[in-house]
Amino acid sequence: MNAPNLTINIPKNMRHIDSIFIHCSATPDGRDVTVEQIRKMHLKNGWNDIGYHFVIYRDGSVLPGRPISQIGAHAKGYNTGSIGICYIGGMNKENTKAADTRTPAQQESLIWLVRELIRTFGTMKIYGHNQVSAKSCPCFDVPSWVDQTHLLEPESTPEPEPDEPEPDEPETPVITQEDVNKWVDKWYRNIFKWGKNGTNDTPVDERILRELDRPIERPLEDDYEELDAPEEPGWLEEL
Ligand SMILES: [Zn+2]
Known part of the structure; x- marks a missing residue:
């Protein structure tokens, strides 16, 4: 598991957030794309910074994008109260159609990141970009994925450690x-x-x-x- 290479702290100037949007980079299966490359592309749009708050590389690394205290640019009409996560991929190898290309490492990291955000900021709604826009992004069914991964259910508390076995009490003799x-x-x-x-x-x-x-x-x-x-x-x- 490569995911926990990032610590999420609550910034002092944190805005109110109530949701997470999941995106893909819409790049071909097997191609690595960096945060810097996406940032350059987004700056060309005239944006201040990369539109996403987190990017998940194909090897499962989780990289910070735009600071989470700042409103992102990833889901039109829903940016104000949300955090945007983008995984690299989302198109088939030929780059001809949308595909869920998440590697096992990306899948693990995505779960880790969403859990970590919920742990840090409290329960939030989790959406795929395609739920609020006529797009394929993120190329998988986020609501089913949320159900399957039990992301919105409270994490099970670890079993309490078994008590130390009581030292054998000297038996009180039974007097018959x-x-x-x-x-x-x-x-x-x-x-x-x-x-x-x-x-x-x-x-x-x-x-x-x-x-x-x-x-x-x-x-x-x-x-x-x-x-x-x-x-x-x-x-x-x-x-
Ligand atoms: Zn998207």
């Missing part, structure tokens, strides 16, 4: 009733054992009920010795 039962079982048995050994005078059942605030019905069986080894004495604080 089964876990509670196991703990209670362990407490119960340990406390019972301590009580039995004379290390804790608190009556076992009341103490557990105070901790859990719910009734506990557990048979105190003599097989408690087969469970896990008794915890260290600090077990209650650790739980």
